[in-house]
Amino acid sequence: EAGVTQFPSHSVIEKGQTVTLRCDPISGHDNLYWYRRVMGKEIKFLLHFVKESKQDESGMPNNRFLAERTGGTYSTLKVQPAELEDSGVYFCASSRGTSGVNEQFFGPGTRLTVL
Amino acid sequence: AQSVTQLDSQVPVFEEAPVELRCNYSSSVSVYLFWYVQYPNQGLQLLLKYLSGSTLVKGINGFEAEFNKSQTSFHLRKPSVHISDTAEYFCAEKAGGTSYGKLTFGQGTILTVHP
Numbered sequence: 001e002a003g004v005t006q007f008p009s010h011s012v013i014e015k016g017q018t019v020t021l022r023c024d025p026i027s028g029h030d031n032l033y034w035y036r037r038v039m040g041k042e043i044k045f046l047l048h049f050v051k052e053s054k055q056d057e058s059g060m061p062n063n064r065f066l067a068e069r070t071g072g073t074y075s076t077l078k079v080q081p082a083e084l085e086d087s088g089v090y091f092c093a094s095s096r097g098t099s100g101v102n103e104q105f106f107g108p109g110t111r112l113t114v115l
Numbered sequence: 116a117q118s119v120t121q122l123d124s125q126v127p128v129f130e131e132a133p134v135e136l137r138c139n140y141s142s143s144v145s146v147y148l149f150w151y152v153q154y155p156n157q158g159l160q161l162l163l164k165y166l167s168g169s170t171l172v173k174g175i176n177g178f179e180a181e182f183n184k185s186q187t188s189f190h191l192r193k194p195s196v197h198i199s200d201t202a203e204y205f206c207a208e209k210a211g212g213t214s215y216g217k218l219t220f221g222q223g224t225i226l227t228v229h230p
Contacts, residue, residue, distance in 0.1 A: 004158065031216060042119075043205065043220040056217060091158070095216070104218065106151070106158035 002026065004107035006092050012113045018080040021110045025074070025094030031055075032075050033095075033104060034067060038088040046090075049075060082114045117142050119208050121221035129229050130198055136191040136224045138206030148189040149218065150180055151205045159205065165189065176200070201228045 005024045013019050025032045034046040046065070047057040051072035060067070064083070069075040079086050089111050093104040122137040140146060147166050151159040163174025170182040180191045189206060203225050207218040 033216065033218075035218075035220075042222045043207075043218075045217040045219070048216050059217070093159075103161050103164070104216075106160070108156065108158045 004092055004094050004105050006090075006107040006110050008110060009108065010111045010113075012115065013082055014115050015084055016081045018078065019082055019112060021077045021079075021090050021112070023075045023077070023092030023094075023107060025092070026096075026105055029094035029096045029105075030072070031095040031097075031102070031104075032069060033093040034075070034077055035091040035093065036088050037091065037109075038085075043091065046077075079112075082112075084114050087112055087114045117208060117210055117219040119206050119219055119221035121204075121206050121224050123224050124222065125225045125227065127227045127229060128196055131195050133194050134192065134196050134200075134226065136204050136206075136226065138189045138191065138221055140187050140189060140206075140208045142208060142210045144210060147209045148180075148182060149207045149209070150174065150178070150189075150191050151207060152202050153205065153223075154202045162191070162204075196226070196228045198228050198230060200226060202226060 007022045011019050030051050032049040035043050037043045045059040048055045049069045052069050066078045089109040091109045092107045095102040095104045118141045120139045128134045149164045150162040152162050153159050162178050163172045165172045165182045173179045178193050203223050205223050206221040209218050
């Protein structure tokens with residue numbers, strides 16, 4: 001069984017540019033989460049999809065961030081325009097079923113650097 | 116608001132020595148607790164979890180943790196560490212009830228095992 005994959009692994013962009021991160025969850029996992037770790041800080045929740053619907057987007061920092069999950073499969077997280085404070089590692093996780101305590105499987109993360 | 120505090124940012128230890136990584140949580144209601152490990156260039160991997168029942172939880176790779184409600188702690192222990200245990204460890208909680216799915220993480224503890 002393939003794990004959670006994320007693309008790209010690294011991205012370096014300039015302030016004001018647009019970047020799109022992609023996450024492919026484990027096949028059959030209805031739940032998909034995005035988290036972010038800014039350097040030196042804790043990993044913070046961004047949002048949660050159940051299939052194609054946004055269940056909880058309380059962690060999204062502002063309207064420069066747009067997350068989608070087409071057809072309930074892969075998800076994209078777009079940052080437009082990027083700011084310096086958006087730099088960090090973006091993690092995606094997925095889990096099966098409807099129980100909130102099912103294990104979340106994490107991808108390796110995308111390291112975003114905004115110059 | 117939920118918060119998780121990992122009391123040590125870095126823990127150096129010699130091989131075959133015991134180790135304890137400390138974690139305190141804040142939730143006053145029912146809570147689920149987790150320890151994740153991140154090896155270099157990999158995603159987070161679940162070590163163990165406490166959902167209910169026995170307060171001593173055993174996980175993979177010889178790790179265990181003890182849930183202590185009166186002290187709101189969930190410390191991770193291993194009686195004898197190996198070089199391969201060098202990694203960053205994250206404590207996380209998920210409140211029972213309405214906080215569906217999302218995890219609240221501590222700041223992480225970097226465990227370095229020296230030969």
